[in-house]
Amino acid sequence: MRFKDVFSIIGPVMIGPSSSHTAAAVRIGLVGRKLLGCQPANAEIIFYGSFADTYRGHGTDLAIVGGLLGFATDDLRIPGALAEAERCGLRLSIRTGAGRIAHPNTVDLQLSAGARSASLRGISIGGGNIEIQEVDGHDVTFSGEYPTLLIYHEDYPGVLADITRMFKEAEMNIGYMDVDRTSRTGRAMTVIEADQLFGADIMSRIAEVPHVKRVVAIDLKEAEGKLL
Numbered sequence: 552m553r554f555k556d557v558f559s560i561i562g563p564v565m566i567g568p569s570s571s572h573t574a575a576a577v578r579i580g581l582v583g584r585k586l587l588g589c590q591p592a593n594a595e596i597i598f599y600g601s602f603a604d605t606y607r608g609h610g611t612d613l614a615i616v617g618g619l620l621g622f623a624t625d626d627l628r629i630p631g632a633l634a635e636a637e638r639c640g641l642r643l644s645i646r647t648g649a650g651r652i653a654h655p656n657t658v659d660l661q662l663s664a665g666a667r668s669a670s671l672r673g674i675s676i677g678g679g680n681i682e683i684q685e686v687d688g689h690d691v692t693f694s695g696e697y698p699t700l701l702i703y704h705e706d707y708p709g710v711l712a713d714i715t716r717m718f719k720e721a722e723m724n725i726g727y728m729d730v731d732r733t734s735r736t737g738r739a740m741t742v743i744e745a746d747q748l749f750g751a752d753i754m755s756r757i758a759e760v761p762h763v764k765r766v767v768a769i770d771l772k773e774a775e776g777k778l779l
Contacts, residue, residue, distance in 0.1 A: 572605075572656070573614040573629065574679030578771055579671075580618020582683055582695060583660045585769045586669040591619055591662040595644040600655035602675075603647035612645050615658065624679065653684070689731040689740040695771040697726060697744040702757060703765040706732040706739040713760045714741065721753045 584590060596615050598606045606612050610630065617632040620639065628635060636643055648659065656675040662668065672685035683693050686701065693699050704710050711730065718725055724746045732739035749768045758766045 572602075572609045572611050572675055574624040575656070575673075575675035575681045576611045576614035576658070577618040577622060577624045577626075577629065578679070578681045578695060579658060579660070579673035579675075579683070580615045581621070581771060582618075582673065582681075582769055583662050583669060583671055584619050584621060586671060586686065586701070586767060587662045587664060587667055588767070589664050589667065590621065590639065591641060592664040593642045593644075593662070594619055595646075595659075595661040597646055597648040597659040597661075599648050599650070599652045599657040599659070602656050602658055606645075611658075615660070616641070616643065619660075619662070654682075686740065686742075688733065689738075691729045691731050691740055691742045693727075693729065693742050693744060693769075695769060697746070698748050699769045700743045700745070700749055700754070700757070701767040701769065702741040702743070702763060703767075704739050704741065704760075705762040705764070706735065706737055707762045710739075710760060710762050711741065714743075714757055714763075717753055717756050717760070718743075718745070721750075723747060723753065 594616070596612065598611065602611055613629055613632045616636050617626060617629040619641065620632060620635060622629055622632065633643070654674040654676070657672065659670070659672050661670050670687055671683055673681050673683050676682055681695060683691070683695065685691070687703075702714060715725065725743055726746055727744040729742040730739065748770060754766050754768060757763060
């Protein structure tokens with residue numbers, strides 16, 4: 552089990568109607584917004600398991616949309632998120648899905664804005680905490696509790712060594728790393744959780760590593776206005 556800090560145990564500041572699910576759903580939406588790199592123009596939200604049964608009564612759909620709009624977990628605008636999405640031109644498709652899932656509180660997001668697109672699967676694990684299980688077709692895992700870097704790259708020898716060397720030179724500690732590849736010498740994704748925020752310098756240096764295609768930083772505590 553990975554160590555969780557006190558904020559992970561207590562959970563984020565939340566609002567109702569089901570505060571735990573609301574906070575987790577907002578955070579999943581915020582991750583989707585970060586992945587896309589902007590506010591989505593189109594969002595397909597697919598609930599599974601218990602989420603599919605309760606999302607209307609618990610306001611989980613409102614919370615997901617609130618996160619996509621950039622709202623924090625305690626934002627009082629969350630109950631009006633659907634109206635705000637319409638005002639902002641965010642087109643929504645909200646439905647339930649079927650099939651085997653690993654966790655009952657599961658949601659898939661399919662997002663787009665112009666030429667950009669992103670997809671993810673997230674789950675609510677209690678207390679407002681989340682786990683992201685899939686990003687753009689890659690089976691990766693991260694919680695968003697720590698500064699997280701998602702690196703899209705080709706699966707070539709030496710890429711991971713170059714990336715980790717950047718961390719060593721920046722004197723940054725890697726707390727957790729997860730790697731997934733679609734095939735040998737195919738597309739790959741590396742997820743790194745660190746003990747401190749990622750500066751623009753290390754991100755730009757990693758982006759210049761041969762075979763790296765894109766670098767995305769996710770810090771939910773910063774998005775929620777919390778101190779690390």
